Amino acid sequence: GAVVSQHPSWVICKSGTSVKIECRSLDFQATTMFWYRQFPKQSLMLMATSNEGSKATYEQGVEKDKFLINHASLTLSTLTVTSAHPEDSSFYICSAPTRGGTEAFFGQGTRLTVV
Amino acid sequence: DAKTTQPTSMDCAEGRAANLPCNHSTISGNEYVYWYRQIHSQGPQYIIHGLKNNETNEMASLIITEDRKSSTLILPHATLRDTAVYYCIVRVAVGGAQKLVFGQGTRLTINP
Numbered sequence: 001g002a003v004v005s006q007h008p009s010w011v012i013c014k015s016g017t018s019v020k021i022e023c024r025s026l027d028f029q030a031t032t033m034f035w036y037r038q039f040p041k042q043s044l045m046l047m048a049t050s051n052e053g054s055k056a057t058y059e060q061g062v063e064k065d066k067f068l069i070n071h072a073s074l075t076l077s078t079l080t081v082t083s084a085h086p087e088d089s090s091f092y093i094c095s096a097p098t099r100g101g102t103e104a105f106f107g108q109g110t111r112l113t114v115v
Numbered sequence: 116d117a118k119t120t121q122p123t124s125m126d127c128a129e130g131r132a133a134n135l136p137c138n139h140s141t142i143s144g145n146e147y148v149y150w151y152r153q154i155h156s157q158g159p160q161y162i163i164h165g166l167k168n169n170e171t172n173e174m175a176s177l178i179i180t181e182d183r184k185s186s187t188l189i190l191p192h193a194t195l196r197d198t199a200v201y202y203c204i205v206r207v208a209v210g211g212a213q214k215l216v217f218g219q220g221t222r223l224t225i226n227p
Contacts (some may be wrong), residue, residue: 106158
């Protein structure tokens with residue numbers, strides 16, 4: 001089946017630094033990818049829609065200048081958390097729907113801890 | 116906002132059928148019902164989806180009421196590895212791509 005891979009699985013960074021998370025569709029092309037954030041004991045919250053070759057679409061309340069999204073190819077989207085702070089510590093998950101398909105596949109998630 | 120409501124938690128004995136309900140009373144005629152589950156600290160896993168007919172695959176069965184206002188996910192022989200949070204989602208289409216909006220889900224615990 002289709003596979004979506006995220007890297008890294010976990011990262012610890014210092015406050016004020018930036019962290020890049022990669023999301024790859026391994027055996028299919030994804031013109032659209034979605035980025036979610038999940039705090040402990042809470043559900044997934046959609047942050048933004050990543051569109052290949054164009055600007056991402058952000059959900060209300062998500063700072064686009066803080067969470068930079070780049071979707072430079074049909075198999076790779078990146079999320080960069082800029083000037084990270086402890087409150088940005090969370091589980092970040094990407095998703096990619098198969099083209100014309102009925103399923104969306106999720107990456108394994110990236111646990112970010114900002115110290 | 117999620118368009119579904121689910122019980123917060125459920126328990127089921129190992130080997131028995133686990134029946135997880137979901138209400139989606141405002142579902143539109145062209146919207147599908149999707150079920151995903153999330154095992155602790157992992158990304159969600161697709162289980163099954165349906166429009167109006169009942170569906171079955173190797174993981175589960177999905178029963179959708181005739182008025183489509185509710186559905187039930189059935190895990191026929193639950194195992195300890197089925198312990199997870201189960202999400203019922205009504206798909207919102209975005210230019211053909213699937214924008215999945217998650218509700219709070221049901222935390223299913225399978226007991227030995």
